[in-house]
Amino acid sequence: xxxxxxxxxxxxxxxxxxxxxxxxxxxxxxxxxxxxxxxxxxxxxxxxxxxxxxxxxxxxxxxxxxxxxxxxxxxxxxxxxxxxxxxxxxxxxxxxxxxxxxxxxxxxxxxxxxxxxxxxxxxxxxxxxxxxxxxxxxxxxxxxxxxxxxxxxxxxxxxxxxxxxxxxxxxxxxxxxxxxxxxxxxxxxxxxxxxxxxxxxxxxxxxxxxxxxxxxxxxxxxxxxxxxxxxxxxxxxxxxx
Amino acid sequence: xxxxxxxxxxxxxxxxxxxxxxxxxxxxxxxxxxxxxxxxxxxxxxxxxxxxxxxxxxxxxxxxxxxxxxxxxxxxxxxxxxxxxxxxxxxxxxxxxxxxxxxxxxxxxxxxxxxxxxxxxxxxxxxxxxxxxxxxxxxxxxxxxxxxxxxxxxxxxxxxxxxxxxxxxxxxxxxxxxxxxxxxxxxxxxxxxxxxxxxxxxxxxxxxxxxxxxxxxxxxxxxxxxxxxxxxxxxxxxxxxxxxxxxxxxx
Numbered sequence: 001x002x003x004x005x006x007x008x009x010x011x012x013x014x015x016x017x018x019x020x021x022x023x024x025x026x027x028x029x030x031x032x033x034x035x036x037x038x039x040x041x042x043x044x045x046x047x048x049x050x051x052x053x054x055x056x057x058x059x060x061x062x063x064x065x066x067x068x069x070x071x072x073x074x075x076x077x078x079x080x081x082x083x084x085x086x087x088x089x090x091x092x093x094x095x096x097x098x099x100x101x102x103x104x105x106x107x108x109x110x111x112x113x114x115x116x117x118x119x120x121x122x123x124x125x126x127x128x129x130x131x132x133x134x135x136x137x138x139x140x141x142x143x144x145x146x147x148x149x150x151x152x153x154x155x156x157x158x159x160x161x162x163x164x165x166x167x168x169x170x171x172x173x174x175x176x177x178x179x180x181x182x183x184x185x186x187x188x189x190x191x192x193x194x195x196x197x198x199x200x201x202x203x204x205x206x207x208x209x210x211x212x213x214x215x216x217x218x219x220x221x222x223x224x225x226x227x228x229x230x231x232x233x234x235x236x237x238x239x240x241x
Numbered sequence: 242x243x244x245x246x247x248x249x250x251x252x253x254x255x256x257x258x259x260x261x262x263x264x265x266x267x268x269x270x271x272x273x274x275x276x277x278x279x280x281x282x283x284x285x286x287x288x289x290x291x292x293x294x295x296x297x298x299x300x301x302x303x304x305x306x307x308x309x310x311x312x313x314x315x316x317x318x319x320x321x322x323x324x325x326x327x328x329x330x331x332x333x334x335x336x337x338x339x340x341x342x343x344x345x346x347x348x349x350x351x352x353x354x355x356x357x358x359x360x361x362x363x364x365x366x367x368x369x370x371x372x373x374x375x376x377x378x379x380x381x382x383x384x385x386x387x388x389x390x391x392x393x394x395x396x397x398x399x400x401x402x403x404x405x406x407x408x409x410x411x412x413x414x415x416x417x418x419x420x421x422x423x424x425x426x427x428x429x430x431x432x433x434x435x436x437x438x439x440x441x442x443x444x445x446x447x448x449x450x451x452x453x454x455x456x457x458x459x460x461x462x463x464x465x466x467x468x469x470x471x472x473x474x475x476x477x478x479x480x481x482x483x484x485x486x487x488x489x490x491x492x
Contacts, residue, residue, distance in 0.1 A: 010355030085427050086469035088434040091448060091462040098280070098453050174345030178435070181452070191351045191438075199355075206351035210344045217343045 014203035025198045032197055038187075038208060044104070045186035046212070049173045051108040056115030056168055061161070064120045068127020068157070069149050077124035084117025089175045097182035107179045114175055115168035122164025126157035155229050162224035169220055173213055187212075277456070284456045295447055299464055302443035305433050306472070309365045310426055313372030318418075320373070321380035322406070331381060338374035346371075346432055350439040359440030368433060372425035379421025383414030412484070419480050423473055430469040434461070 016022075021034035031037065067073040089110075096110045130153045138152040180188030190197050190205025197205070276284035317338075324330035344352075349367035357363045387410045395409040411418075437445035448461040 007355050082424075082427070085424065086431055086466045088431045088444070088448075088462055088465040090434050090445065091458050091465065094448065094452050095455065095458045095462070098455055098458065099282075170343055170345075174347070177345055177347045188347060191347055202351050203355060206348040206354075209348035210352065213343050213345050213348070214340070 010199065010203050013200035014207055017197070017200040017204035018208060024196050025194075026196055032201065033204070038190075038204075041185055041187050041189055042208065042212060044184065045173065045176045045179075045188075048104055048108050048111060048176050048179065048184065048186065049169065049216075051104070052111035052115055052172045052176075053165070053169050055108065055112035056119050056172070057165065059112075060116045060119030061123050064123025064161075065127060065149055065154065068124045069145070069153060071128065074124070074128075077120055081117040081121025084114070087114070089114050089171075090178050090181070093175070093178055093182055102183040104184060107176070107182065107184050111172045111175055111179075115172045118164040118167040118171070119161075120164075122167070123157070123161050126160030126164075127153055129160060130156045155227075156232065158227040158229070159224055159232065162220065162227055166217060166220045166224065169216055170213060173216055174209075177209055280453070280455055282455050283459050287456055288460055294450075295444070295460060295464055298442060298444045298447040299468070301441075301446075302430070302433055302436075302465070303468065305361065305364055305368065305436050305441055305443050306426070306429050306468075308361075309368035309429055309433070310372055310422075312365065313369035313425060313429075314376055314422060316369070317373045317376035318380060321377050321384065324381065325384050325406075325410075334377060335374070338370075338377055341370040342374045344370075346435050347438060350435070354439075361441045363439035364433070364436035364441035364443075367439075368429050368436070371432065372429060375424050375428075376418070376421040379417045380414065383417030384410055386417065387413045415480070415484055419476060423476055426472050426476065427469045430465060430472065434465055 017033040018038065019034065021031045021037060024030040024032045064077060067077050092113065093107065093110045096106055100106050100109075134152055134156060135148060138148045143151065176184075176186050177188035177191070180186045180192055187205050187209050190201045190208075194202050275281075277287050320330075320334050324334055344367070346367055349370070350363055353363045353366055357366065391409055391413060392405060395405045400408065433443050434445040434448065436443045437449055444461050444465055448458060451457040
């Protein structure tokens with residue numbers, strides 16, 4: 001019972017930290033906690049996530065679309081994705097911080113590199129999964145290559161591409177937390193600095209990070225649903241029925 | 242607002258007798274100038290002399306990965322077998338494992354901290370939880386892809402549902418199960434570099450000991466990727482030896 005009570009205490013303390021300002025553990029009347037205090041950290045993390053994801057999409061999607069369309073480079077697209085999973089993200093962040101310095105731009109580059117494999121692999125695989133008869137029909141109607149890509153293959157591949165975008169977004173957002181180790185003030189600051197924020201701040205930071213990750217995932221799941229062509233939804237419904 | 246990394250740099254600078262930005266014990270084996278003193282990209286001599294620094298963290302890392310993946314595999318397989326019988330379980334299990342997968346590892350560690358405290362389990366529980374979805378999803382897909390002909394043949398030979406599962410369905414589903422296991426192992430090795438935050442040690446500990454020394458960062462990166470590749474290769478070889486018939490299957 002005592003254990004349970006202390007666990008409940010930790011989480012009530014954490015929620016208090018999220019919603020109300022208090023004095024820092026280090027003292028000196030420095031106020032920490034409360035939504036207005038936490039928001040700038042969350043905003044930095046969301047900004048760096050958005051920039052990195054945008055970069056990963058700008059680089060990964062065109063390459064995946066073209067390789068998938070011509071059906072070449074499977075080794076590159078899929079192998080790169082598998083190899084990317086083995087890379088310890090924290091090492092990449094520390095190395096880039098050591099080599100090119102600290103800042104939102106540099107962290108965004110590191111995170112963009114980490115987001116690239118799922119985007120590239122999923123885009124490639126999605127393009128290869130498109131029903132070839134649909135592509136042939138489009139060609140038969142006289143569409144040019146770029147029209148086939150943009151008007152037939154891309155819409156049919158969109159759900160699988162979005163699955164890769166979701167993975168990339170969650171990975172990038174999660175790793176952006178680590179960026180506080182190299183001096184970018186993200187939500188990771190709360191969990192890595194118990195000396196300033198106390199145990200309540202640590203757990204509060206963890207809660208805010210987890211909730212924001214859930215919101216990003218839910219929002220992107222919504223986008224995925226929106227970009228899924230009606231025909232694919234109908235086909236899926238009739239298959240599972 | 243100094244961060245931990247910046248703080249450790251300041252500490253290192255003040256106690257440092259060999260080179261700016263490096264802890265004093267870095268000059269244990271080597272002179273103060275040259276590659277180590279100048280924090281070159283990769284100082285092979287230093288790495289060779291200091292390989293012993295990484296032995297402990299390496300095997301601790303392996304231990305964390307092994308416990309996490311075995312635990313995750315057992316739970317995921319049990320859930321998959323259960324929902325193979327009761328198909329209505331599939332959407333809720335996929336949903337629940339998906340939610341677990343979405344929680345960033347750092348947040349997961351520190352949410353568990355009030356409950357499990359610093360140590361091995363605070364790292365293992367999230368890492369095991371992350372493997373659930375991929376192994377579960379692949380096992381379900383593997384079982385669903387077993388040809389009806391094979392199942393009919395088994396039933397025709399008088400097998401019970403239980404025998405059918407263990408002797409026909411699971412062996413035929415292994416390629417997908419192993420594919421999921423491989424992804425789980427490789428990604429767990431990478432994520433386990435953060436286990437030091439939960440107080441569990443591993444290669445992340447070695448990284449964070451000297452987080453601005455390039456050679457150290459690269460050593461940790463290479464050892465982590467190397468561990469992932471070796472474990473992956475071992476699973477592939479084990480699969481070939483244990484299930485030689487799969488090589489004969491058309492792909």
